[in-house]
Amino acid sequence: xxxxxxxxxxxxxxxxxxxxxxxxxxxxxxxxxxxxxxxxxxxxxxxxxxxxxxxxxxxxxxxxxxxxxxxxxxxxxxxxxxxxxxxxxxxxxxxxx
Numbered sequence: 001x002x003x004x005x006x007x008x009x010x011x012x013x014x015x016x017x018x019x020x021x022x023x024x025x026x027x028x029x030x031x032x033x034x035x036x037x038x039x040x041x042x043x044x045x046x047x048x049x050x051x052x053x054x055x056x057x058x059x060x061x062x063x064x065x066x067x068x069x070x071x072x073x074x075x076x077x078x079x080x081x082x083x084x085x086x087x088x089x090x091x092x093x094x095x096x097x
Contacts, residue, residue, distance in 0.1 A: 003047070004045070004046055004047065004048070004049060005047065005048045005049070006048075006049050006051065007048065007049070007050050007051065008050075008051040008053070008054050009050065009051075009052070009054070009055065010054055010055060011055060012055055012057060012058075015028075015050050015052055015055060018048065018050050019048075019050055022046075022047055022048040022050075023047075025046055025047030025048060026046060026047065026048040026049070026050055027044060027046040027048070027049055027050070028050055028052055029049050029050065029051040029052065029053070030052055030053065030058065030072055030073040031073065031075065035049070052072075052073050053073050055073070056071075057071055058071045058072055058073040058074075059071045059073045059074050059075070059078070060074070061074055061078060061079065061082050061085060063084055063085070063088075066088070068085055068088070068089075070085075079092055080092055
């Protein structure tokens with residue numbers, strides 16, 4: 001049985017370094033849905049889980065000039081509750097119902 005380590009880096013650089021050192025046994029934890037299902041089903045046994053939700057760029061929702069950059073680990077709730085994104089993209093907003 002493989003021992004699984006957990007890491008929650010604060011920067012993209014740290015995450016990349018951790019993944020590079022995992023020798024292809026690392027998995028990214030962003031939202032968790034896919035990875036947690038695979039873990040519970042015994043489909044994967046990673047040597048390292050790298051949680052990217054503490055990395056600002058991965059969870060940020062930034063707007064510049066009417067364009068949005070949504071981080072890969074931004075939650076659906078954060079997207080739906082974002083004040084200016086809700087106005088620009090009302091179909092996603094929780095306020096539109």
